[in-house]
Amino acid sequence: TKDKVISLDKITVACSSCSLSNLCLPLGLGTEDVDRLDSIVKRSRPLHRGDHLFQMGNKFHSLFVVKTGTIKTYTHCPDGSEQVVGFHLPGEIIGLDGIGLEKHGCSAKALETAATCELPYENLEHLSSEVPSLQHQMFRIMSKEITKDTSLMVLLGKSTAEERLAAFLLSMSSRYHS
Numbered sequence: 183t184k185d186k187v188i189s190l191d192k193i194t195v196a197c198s199s200c201s202l203s204n205l206c207l208p209l210g211l212g213t214e215d216v217d218r219l220d221s222i223v224k225r226s227r228p229l230h231r232g233d234h235l236f237q238m239g240n241k242f243h244s245l246f247v248v249k250t251g252t253i254k255t256y257t258h259c260p261d262g263s264e265q266v267v268g269f270h271l272p273g274e275i276i277g278l279d280g281i282g283l284e285k286h287g288c289s290a291k292a293l294e295t296a297a298t299c300e301l302p303y304e305n306l307e308h309l310s311s312e313v314p315s316l317q318h319q320m321f322r323i324m325s326k327e328i329t330k331d332t333s334l335m336v337l338l339g340k341s342t343a344e345e346r347l348a349a350f351l352l353s354m355s356s357r358y359h360s
Contacts, residue, residue, distance in 0.1 A: 215313045222309060224300040229292035235276065237289045242280030244300045248272050251296025255288045278327055
């Protein structure tokens with residue numbers, strides 16, 4: 183019946199009560215700092231399958247945290263095909279690639295209905311300078327991303343297809359477990 187349908191448009195959950203806070207930026211922040219972080223978060227309508235969060239070459243404005251669903255990041259190859267960069271699950275941050283060049287180096291598309299929290303980078307950068315634990319968390323996230331990318335390059339360069347598939351499945355299993 184219609185009265186039992188829950189619209190994702192009307193659901194907003196503050197960082198302090200979000201079930202993903204132990205995976206996301208609030209990890210390690212005090213209550214007051216989580217509230218300050220929450221004040222800069224933008225929550226928008228859900229993305230539907232195939233909707234883009236951003237596209238390669240778009241001007242960089244924000245980081246995004248996957249709240250529900252799965253987001254695929256990819257680039258376009260010269261032959262017109264897509265090269266998958268990653269699959270992003272709830273609690274994971276997307277858009278870090280845009281910080282350096284101020285534009286996105288890949289596209290991000292919803293693989294299913296998904297919700298994200300948008301963190302306008304200018305606001306996040308300012309708040310990080312005022313909240314040392316948030317700045318530390320950002321550095322930790324960026325370091326983790328660099329480590330993941332380095333491991334992936336080694337895996338792609340020195341592994342068989344079977345080994346790469348096994349590593350992908352183990353990674354997904356570990357991330358879903360988290």
